[in-house]
Amino acid sequence: MTDFADQMRAFSLKVETKSAAVFANVVSATQGSITDGSPVTGAPGQPVDTGNLKASWHTDFESPSSALISTNVEYAQYIEDGVVAVGSRRGNVTGGTLQRLTLRSAVGGFHSVAQTVAGFPAIVADEVAKAGAP
Amino acid sequence: MIDHEAGHLALRTQLVAISGLPSARAWENKDFTPTAGTPYIADQYVPATHRLLTTMAQGGSAVETGLYVIQWFGLKGSGISAIRTGAAAILAAFAPGSSFATTAGDTIRVRTDTAPVPGQILPLDKGWAVCTTKIPWQAYSHNVVAT
Numbered sequence: 001m002t003d004f005a006d007q008m009r010a011f012s013l014k015v016e017t018k019s020a021a022v023f024a025n026v027v028s029a030t031q032g033s034i035t036d037g038s039p040v041t042g043a044p045g046q047p048v049d050t051g052n053l054k055a056s057w058h059t060d061f062e063s064p065s066s067a068l069i070s071t072n073v074e075y076a077q078y079i080e081d082g083v084v085a086v087g088s089r090r091g092n093v094t095g096g097t098l099q100r101l102t103l104r105s106a107v108g109g110f111h112s113v114a115q116t117v118a119g120f121p122a123i124v125a126d127e128v129a130k131a132g133a134p
Numbered sequence: 135m136i137d138h139e140a141g142h143l144a145l146r147t148q149l150v151a152i153s154g155l156p157s158a159r160a161w162e163n164k165d166f167t168p169t170a171g172t173p174y175i176a177d178q179y180v181p182a183t184h185r186l187l188t189t190m191a192q193g194g195s196a197v198e199t200g201l202y203v204i205q206w207f208g209l210k211g212s213g214i215s216a217i218r219t220g221a222a223a224i225l226a227a228f229a230p231g232s233s234f235a236t237t238a239g240d241t242i243r244v245r246t247d248t249a250p251v252p253g254q255i256l257p258l259d260k261g262w263a264v265c266t267t268k269i270p271w272q273a274y275s276h277n278v279v280a281t
Contacts, residue, residue, distance in 0.1 A: 042182025042199065077256060081205070081266040082178070086259055099168065099207055099258050100160070100176060111268065114201055115182050118248050118270040122183065 018131055020064065025127045027067040031059050033116040033123065034069065037108065040126050041119025044109030046079070053079060054108070082110035135184065136198055136273045137238035142179035144236040145202045145228075145271070149177060152223050156206070170261060171209065173216070178203040186277055194277045199245070202228070202269040210263040214255060217265045221252035228269045245270040 032038060035057050037045030046054040056071040078085035082101045103109060116123075142162075149155070158174035160166035168174055181200040188194035204224055208217040230246040244250060250269040257263050 040183070077254065081253060081256065081264070082203075083205070083256065083258060083264050083266075086257055099260075099262050099264060100205075111180055111201055111203060114203075114268045114270075115180070118199065118201065118245070119183065121247060122185075 022127050022131045023065060023067075025130070026124055027059055027061075027069070029123050029127060030116060030120065031057060031069050033119065034112050037112065038116070038119070038123070040122050041116050043112040043115035043119065045107060045112055047103060047105030047108035047110075049105060080111060080113050135196070135278070136240040136242075136275045137236060138179065138181055140236035140238035141240060141242050141271075141273065142202075144234040144242055145179065145269070146177060148227055148232075148234055149175070149204060149224070152227050154220065154223060156220075160207075168207065168262075173206065173208045176205040176207065178205075191277055192279045196275050196277045197272055198275060199270065199272045202271055204267045204269070206265045206267070207258075208255075208263050208265070210257055210261050212263075217255055217263065218252075221265050221267055224267050225250055225252060228267075240273055240275060242271050242273045245272050 029038065029040070033041045033043045033045075035046050035054050037043050046057070048054055053071065053073045053076055056073045056076070057069065058071070060068045060070070062068055075085040079101070082103075083099055084101055101110070146161070150159075156173040156175050158169065158172055160168070160174055160176040162178050166174075179200070179202055181198065183200075184196060184198045186194055186196050206217055206220045206224070208220070228244050228250050230244050230249045233241050233243045235241050248270050250267060253266040253268070255263050255265045
């Protein structure tokens with residue numbers, strides 16, 4: 001009986017350890033999908049001009065099972081949606097007639113956050129598969 | 135692999151059927167010059183993933199996903215009503231689970247595990263404001279391996 005209880009405790013510990021690792025890997029893969037792009041989600045990653053936006057994304061672990069991935073760059077939503085931000089030099093370059101951004105960066109693209117959100121179940125499935133059975 | 139041009143056109147057909155849509159349209163990769171004071175619609179078709187579901191590569195089932203991005207460019211400083219009404223009409227036309235047959239014989243479905251969402255109304259320069267609605271779609275196809 002003691003053997004069985006010990007085995008159950010060991011198994012439970014193994015599951016908890018693996019769950020924590022999977023969670024950390026899911027968070028890392030999610031941020032990576034937003035910033036660098038991901039074949040799992042199809043997100044292109046952040047386009048780079050100065051690199052300010054891409055470098056601004058960061059993760060705060062709010063609890064052992066909750067994380068917040070965010071940026072405080074004010075034009076982030078404009079890049080996500082592919083539109084010219086208020087007062088941006090890109091707006092001036094286009095003479096103010098165009099509201100949509102032209103992608104000039106060799107890397108990244110628009111809608112990376114949306115693609116990552118849409119692909120989140122695939123990220124989880126991918127990381128669980130990588131972790132294997134407990 | 136599905137025919138993406140046909141997929142895009144099927145989604146666009148659903149879009150243009152919406153009552154009250156601005157008559158000015160900035161379609162993807164087409165030249166367009168907006169007229170000051172006249173709202174317009176823009177669309178983008180963004181394929182994302184393509185995954186084989188079965189072990190039989192030749193003729194196996196595959197699923198593709200992507201986004202259909204619709205942007206409603208309204209007038210800055212005119213309140214939220216017109217733009218939000220438009221965004222609500224778009225959401226109603228692309229409810230989760232809706233399916234659209236393409237001329238190529240494929241079927242594009244609005245995903246149900248993640249739903250279409252309208253974004254924040256963003257102020258732009260030169261009298262514009264935009265609301266971006268992103269519609270996640272998926273489509274099943276039969277895999278074809280070149281021989």
